[in-house]
Amino acid sequence: MGVPNRIAERLVSALKRFQPILSSAKSRDVNESDTSMIVTDIMAEMFGYDKYSEITRELCIRGTYCDLATRIENKIQMIIEVKAVGLELKDAHVKQAVDYAANGAIEWVALTNGQIWKVYKVTFSKPIDATLVLDLDLLAMSHRSDTDIASLYLLTRESMVKSGLYAYHDQKEATNKFYLAALLLSDPVLDTVKRELRKLSGARIQNDELQSLLMQDVLKRDLFDGEKAEAARRKVARALVRSSKPRKEELSPIIDSLNPELHSDPKPPSEQ
Secondary structure: OOOHHHHHHHHHHHHHHHHHHHHHHHHHOOHHHHHHHHHHHHHOOOOOOOOOEEEEEEEEEEEEEEEEEEOOOOOEEEEEEEEEEEEOOOOOHHHHHHHHHHOOOOOEEEOOOOOOOEEEEEEOOOOOOOOOOEEEEEHOOOOOOOOHHHHHOOOOOOHOOOHHHHHHHHHHHOOHHHHHHHHHHHHHHHHHHHHHEEEEEEEOOOHHHHHHHHHHHOOOOEEEOOOHHHHHHHHHHHHHHHHHOOHHHHHHHHHHHHHHHHOOOOOOOHHH
16 A cells, blocks of 8 residues: 555654654553553554544443544544553453444454554454454554555554555455465366366366365365354355456446446545
């Protein structure tokens, strides 16, 4: 993802400013309240949120209060659970943050101690699930690294408005082990493997037999058992159905020939 120059300059400047602040706070072992103040400044100066209108403290969700939340156009975008800068972030902290998000039907949650930022995408299934999308260490990042700046950009207000974090999550999901396993076991891939086996050895094998061999002798069982594996299979199935339909660019000349006024480029989600 290309980072606009103006935003990249802001991220570089803010990273250089906050690294010594975080190092000092960590050496002094500052408490959670003081860490929360630093995190609020990071959200404003690094990630571009308006401190007074787009960052809210102690958001009440069903009688419980989360530390911080970002709000854009009166919609909560992300819950931020803050721990003291010297505290190691643990699974129990993740569950606490995800529970807040689930109770408020909020898809994004960040757990941070100022230095470490763990960002999760919440899935409202039964049970509630959360996928780690970003895991950043601000003290380990370099303002000279384009990769580090691109990672920071995903947490900016500008990226959130343009659904950048969603796009990054979708890209990661498309290459996770469950999705790849489901793709390997799909008929189009099995057809290709079957064809290549026939070329190499003359062996003739049916798709169901080849699939069984892959599941028993090649792939790990956890890749095709369980909820994540089932979700991946459904996703691959939907993708294969879509790929069998005419693509938009193939339909465009037809639509244009019928009525040019009916064909126009769709607006991005942020402009609709």
